[in-house]
Amino acid sequence: MTENDFWECxxxxxxxxxxxxxxxxxxxxxxxxxxxxPAHDPARAREFATALGTIDTVVEEVDRIEATxxxxxxxxxxxxxxxxxxxxxxxxxxxxxxxxxxGTFPLAEQADELAERFPGAVVIGSATxxxxxxxxxxxxxxxxxxxxxxxxxxxKEDWDRQGTPQDVIDAFGIGPDALERKDxxxxxxxxxxxxxxxxxxxxQRVTPLLRKGRTLSVFRVRHTEEATGDLEDTWIGxxxxxxxx
Numbered sequence: 202m203t204e205n206d207f208w209e210c211x212x213x214x215x216x217x218x219x220x221x222x223x224x225x226x227x228x229x230x231x232x233x234x235x236x237x238x239p240a241h242d243p244a245r246a247r248e249f250a251t252a253l254g255t256i257d258t259v260v261e262e263v264d265r266i267e268a269t270x271x272x273x274x275x276x277x278x279x280x281x282x283x284x285x286x287x288x289x290x291x292x293x294x295x296x297x298x299x300x301x302x303x304g305t306f307p308l309a310e311q312a313d314e315l316a317e318r319f320p321g322a323v324v325i326g327s328a329t330x331x332x333x334x335x336x337x338x339x340x341x342x343x344x345x346x347x348x349x350x351x352x353x354x355x356x357k358e359d360w361d362r363q364g365t366p367q368d369v370i371d372a373f374g375i376g377p378d379a380l381e382r383k384d385x386x387x388x389x390x391x392x393x394x395x396x397x398x399x400x401x402x403x404x405q406r407v408t409p410l411l412r413k414g415r416t417l418s419v420f421r422v423r424h425t426e427e428a429t430g431d432l433e434d435t436w437i438g439x440x441x442x443x444x445x446x
Contacts, residue, residue, distance in 0.1 A: 207429035212278035216436050219274070220330035222299040224308060226315050227323040228290040229344075231407040238288035238409060241265075241416040245292070246285035250420050252318075254311055255298035255428040256283070260421045268293075268415035280432050281424070284417040291408050295417075298428040300328040301435050302336045306361070307428070309350050312340040320344060323407050327397050330435060339396040341403050347372035351396055360391035366399055373406040 232238060243262065251259050266272070268286055272295070273279055283296040299308040308328045315324045324342040329335055338352040347368040353360030366387055369375070380387075383398040404410060424432060 207424070207426045208277065209433060210277055210437060212276060214277040214437055216275055216277065216279065217438070218330050218332060218436050220297070220300055220328070220436075222297055222308070222328040223293060223295050224299060224311060224315075224326035224328075224340075225324070225404065225408075226292045226319060227325070227404075227407045228292075228319055229321050230290065231323065232290060232409060233407060235409055235411070238291055238415065240288070241418070242287040243418045245287040246418040247420065249287060249292050250283055250285050250294060250422065253294060253296065254314055255296055255307055255424055256422045257425045257428075258423040260423060262418050263421050264419040266417050266419060268412040268417050270417075272419065277433075277437060280436060281421055282419055283422055284419045286415055286417045288415060293417075297436060298424050298432055299326065300330050300336075300338070301431045302330065303431065303434060305431075306338055306350070306352055307431065308338045309340050309352070312342060316342050316344075323403075325400050325404050327400050329397075337396060339400055341369050341400055343369070343372035343403075345372055349399075351391065351394075353391060356392045358390060358392055362391060366394070369399060369403055373403045375402050375406065379405075 247259055250256055272282055272284055280297050283294060286293045299311065301307050308326050312324045312326055321344050323344065327339045329337040335355040341349040349364035349369050351360055351362045379402055383395065383402055385395055385398055
């Protein structure tokens with residue numbers, strides 16, 4: 202297979218937007234502290250990518266990169282690549298299909314599926330896209346029952362939300378000093394709240410954050426038909442709803 206026939210635009214079509222997207226699964230026993238995670242397992246990485254709901258087929262592994270690197274993200278062909286790291290009990294996937302601004306939330310949908318498949322695991326993710334304002338989706342799930350979901354436009358107040366930051370703080374045992382260091386104000390409005398800072402604090406409680414020395418597998422994939430349509434609308438289409446900003 203050399204082409205994803207769900208696309209309506211050519212591989213060289215420029216990506217109009219920029220963003221970041223990451224979903225992490227941390228299984229028990231949680232590798233807390235400042236230790237080093239085990240070496241990357243490319244076979245498990247492929248299995249994980251194949252099972253993700255946004256992906257129809259993993260075509261091939263095309264590269265391995267340092268986890269500190271970012272994939273080039275300039276053309277439509279770049280949207281057909283995902284990176285996956287499997288380091289012992291920690292698995293991370295970076296897939297642009299986790300971002301969507303059209304009223305559904307693929308990041309949360311995939312987090313829900315992972316939480317069902319791995320009931321004892323922590324699931325944490327953030328996916329953002331920058332137009333003239335930033336749209337973000339964030340999830341933090343703890344196996345003891347705490348779940349936080351937040352999605353919306355920076356500066357806007359009508360965010361979609363479930364759960365509260367306090368639920369996360371209590372579940373992960375995040376102390377006031379850590380909140381202060383990240384400048385997290387629990388009274389901040391949704392459009393001004395540092396959601397990515399909270400996801401990082403939660404991650405820090407269950408896995409080492411240092412990425413140096415880790416490896417990611419880069420796969421060329423065929424996304425599902427639905428995900429491909431969302432990718433085209435989100436990353437390549439024009440967006441002018443927020444011209445007033």
